[in-house]
Amino acid sequence: MFKFGGKILSFRKRIIAIVIGVMLVTVSLLFTNDMARRLREKEQHEVTLWVHAMERVMSDVMNDTGNDPFIRDILSQRNNIPFIITNQDLKVLRSHLIPEEIINHPDHLREKINQLAEENTPITIQYYWGQDHRHIIFYGQSRLLKTLYWFPYIQLSVMAIFILMGFIAFRSTKQDEQNRIWIGLAKETAHQLGTPTSSLLGWIEYLRSQPVDQNAVDEMNKDLAHLMKIVDRFSKIGSxxxxxxxxxxxxxxxxxxxxxxxxxxxxxxxxxxxxxxxxxxxxxxxxxxxxxxxxxxxxxxxxxxxxxxxxxxxxxxxxxxxxxxxxxxxxxxxxxxxxxxxxxxxxxxxxxxxxxxxxxxxxxxxxxxxxxxxxxxxxxxxxxxxxxxxxx
CATH class of the missing domain: 3.30.565.10 (Histidine kinase-like ATPase, C-terminal domain)
Incomplete structure (x- = not known):
């Protein structure tokens, strides 16, 4: 009864450990996703602020009121958000963190613009000197944000690999131990059978000199030869x-x-x-x-x-x-x-x-x-x- 209770207790401990592990993983995922959401909102806010700064600068130019140093400081900052600025005809006017081979290749450029549009809704800058004068900003997610999205899954993968490696190592060790036990048992069996088989050889030789049915002795000898083969097989296990x-x-x-x-x-x-x-x-x-x-x-x-x-x-x-x-x-x-x-x-x-x-x-x-x-x-x-x- 004690052993049975011990098994139940052990099973409950395993269930509790699994539940705790699942809870920790869930909390990690939720926390990381919340951080990613906040970072994404911050990046979107930065881009929006940058767009307003551009509009303000263009307004100052048109009104000849000079440039605000604070606005210029915003525009001069180079953030880690990739973007492409085009005119209404999708002709590239400016880009940031986008490889030149993409910018110079029409098909690759179209794919990249579509990708950025899927990541964030493009923003249109409408200038004051006409409806036909507007720029479109296509922007994506920073490397930090993408890393933050994938980080918990990378953690889970690493944990799974370590658990799998530990399980394989444990199973291999257990299998090796079992193999050693079976090999030892086989060799000990061969050793124990050696003495009676040797004795039986002597008895068969004795029977050959006695007035008994020699056909029966021959059959006994065949069985003994077979038994000696079995002893030889057991002795070869593990060798x-x-x-x-x-x-x-x-x-x-x-x-x-x-x-x-x-x-x-x-x-x-x-x-x-x-x-x-x-x-x-x-x-x-x-x-x-x-x-x-x-x-x-x-x-x-x-x-x-x-x-x-x-x-x-x-x-x-x-x-x-x-x-x-x-x-x-x-x-x-x-x-x-x-x-x-x-x-x-x-x-x-x-x-x-x-x-x-x-x-x-x-x-x-x-x-x-x-x-x-x-x-x-x-x-x-x-x-x-x-x-x-x-x-x-």
Missing amino acids: DTPLTPKNINEVVSETVMYFRPRAPRNVTIDYNGLAIAPVKACINPALFEWVVENLIKNSLDALQGQGRIDVIISSDDKHVMIDIKDTGKGIPKSNWKRIFEPGFTTKTRGWGLGLSLSRRIVEEYHEGKIGVVNSEPGKGTDIRITLKRFFD
């Missing part, structure tokens, strides 16, 4: 696995021949590898046999004592394909990828590690591919291993 060119037909044949006499009476295992030309691939025989063995075992479980397994080798100019087909209960399409995930199993007893380990051996150690080619509930499954073909 360097050198790949060497091997005849795939022969390697797969050894596994098929081992299972044939051990399969249920009403199960047939067919293999085409001995009837076609040999094909080679770079593999680690001990680990690769493990994969084929896992697939055949799964097919036997799916058949439930009756049906057919076809082990088919094919190839093209670049690849070698090994298909293990059965007429068993099949797999729903929604589970085609899930069956290779650690822990996923449809069996009453099982750890759900066989196919996961097979995928790791094929894809990480052999740089190949493994997946369901076709499967339908009640009709069977076809799983294919694809390796790079080796040519002498």
Whole structure:
């Protein structure tokens, strides 16, 4: 009960942390948007003041009343707001913070004027000496204002990147720790199996000298040899696995021949590898046999004592394909990828590690591919291993 309560408390803390984080982000966005709104109003006010100053100067010129030094001071200030001043025919009279290549290019100039008109409503300066004498000011937003608009989103992006990096680092560390545990467990298993297998070798040699059925002793020896292969596989987990060119037909044949006499009476295992030309691939025989063995075992479980397994080798100019087909209960399409995930199993007893380990051996150690080619509930499954073909 305490643990359950601890989980609830932990869940509530996470919800509270998420709510606080969302609130802080919301406040930041609102505060920044308010600052941006105020800055925009200030810039619009500055432009309006500048326009009035221009009108005042032109009025002084027409009335010959002289120029107000304060007005001249306003006009002489160079602010950070980009603008273009044109006449009524949109001929550029003056510009500020607009690149010359835009001013000198008619199409680019038109695009820039449209952009400025979208950012702020253009202001018309009407002079006193006639309706035909007016200037239009197209102005945009300063770099500071644009930066202020985008700043909170940049903050959010940086925070998201750091959170993602932290999550990846945490997950990687956790995965590495799990890998070390599994590797240690596998090597310890291999070590523990070493003593009884050595003892069994001695007993088999003893039985060969006794008046017992030697065929039974031979079968026991085959099982012991298979057990020693399993020990060798476990000892290789986590170690360097050198790949060497091997005849795939022969390697797969050894596994098929081992299972044939051990399969249920009403199960047939067919293999085409001995009837076609040999094909080679770079593999680690001990680990690769493990994969084929896992697939055949799964097919036997799916058949439930009756049906057919076809082990088919094919190839093209670049690849070698090994298909293990059965007429068993099949797999729903929604589970085609899930069956290779650690822990996923449809069996009453099982750890759900066989196919996961097979995928790791094929894809990480052999740089190949493994997946369901076709499967339908009640009709069977076809799983294919694809390796790079080796040519002498």
